[in-house]
Amino acid sequence: MGPSRSNRGSRRPRNRAEEPVLHGTWTEEELRATVSAYLAMRTMEQNGIPFVKKRYYTELANQFGRTEKAFEYRMQNISYICALLGRTWVSGLKPAKNVGPHNAPIIERLLCELDGQPYTGKAAFEHQVSRYQTKPVLPTPIGIQEPQQRYATNTSYGRDPKVKAWVLMTAAGHCESCAQPAPFHATTGDAFLEVHHLRTLAEGGSDTISNTVALCPNCHRELHYGVNQAQKREALYQALPRLVRE
Numbered sequence: 219m220g221p222s223r224s225n226r227g228s229r230r231p232r233n234r235a236e237e238p239v240l241h242g243t244w245t246e247e248e249l250r251a252t253v254s255a256y257l258a259m260r261t262m263e264q265n266g267i268p269f270v271k272k273r274y275y276t277e278l279a280n281q282f283g284r285t286e287k288a289f290e291y292r293m294q295n296i297s298y299i300c301a302l303l304g305r306t307w308v309s310g311l312k313p314a315k316n317v318g319p320h321n322a323p324i325i326e327r328l329l330c331e332l333d334g335q336p337y338t339g340k341a342a343f344e345h346q347v348s349r350y351q352t353k354p355v356l357p358t359p360i361g362i363q364e365p366q367q368r369y370a371t372n373t374s375y376g377r378d379p380k381v382k383a384w385v386l387m388t389a390a391g392h393c394e395s396c397a398q399p400a401p402f403h404a405t406t407g408d409a410f411l412e413v414h415h416l417r418t419l420a421e422g423g424s425d426t427i428s429n430t431v432a433l434c435p436n437c438h439r440e441l442h443y444g445v446n447q448a449q450k451r452e453a454l455y456q457a458l459p460r461l462v463r464e
């Protein structure tokens with residue numbers, strides 16, 4: 219699988235003993251350091267600790283011999299991968315799509331590894347979807363008759379069923395974001411709402427009623443992927459006194 223590789227990333231590996239190369243292929247080491255710096259900034263932002271992005275770019279630029287701008291742009295690529303994964307991204311680093319088919323899976327893998335999450339290839343897959351959608355002509359694809367199972371594992375967290383029950387009972391069949399009734403009833407007879415952690419468990423959020431809301435599927439997806447996710451999240455903190463920022 220995979221789209222035809224662009225030839226942009228296929229230069230010979232650069233030698234750091236020579237002059238700094240500004241464009242060539244990024245090494246795993248460079249990408250790892252960049253993702254790591256990105257996650258450090260994200261943690262500080264989430265904890266309300268002030269930080270200066272430029273300092274990180276400067277440090278990386280000195281370490282690897284690329285421009286600060288190159289690292290800033292790479293960070294925006296990382297925001298894009300985070301956005302595809304439905305994870306929080308650093309607010310000042312607007313997601314930039316053109317990651318390149320070579321780097322997207324590497325960045326995703328590093329993000330998952332450094333974040334303690336299983337790598338599923340989801341972002342790299344969505345990135346390919348996005349790239350194919352920009353093609354002027356996309357012939358009807360043959361598809362895969364028998365897709366092979368590739369990723370059987372998933373991280374799960376020991377959650378408290380009482381928290382979910384309490385939040386659902388409090389929501390009483392209405393989305394706590396848009397206040398609309400649940401869009402349908404599940405086969406079990408229950409009004410169908412999803413439970414969402416405002417600070418995700420993967421990001422160290424707690425499984426408590428002060429971090430959890432019950433949402434209709436639309437609002438839930440919007441909180442993960444929507445362009446107005448920050449405002450929507452803020453509105454929940456304003457509307458529900460039980461919620462506490464983590």
Ligand SMILES: [Zn+2]
Nearest residue numbers: 393396434437
């Ligand atoms: Zn809703």
Ligand SMILES: [Zn+2]
Nearest residue numbers: 413414415438
């Ligand atoms: Zn969620």
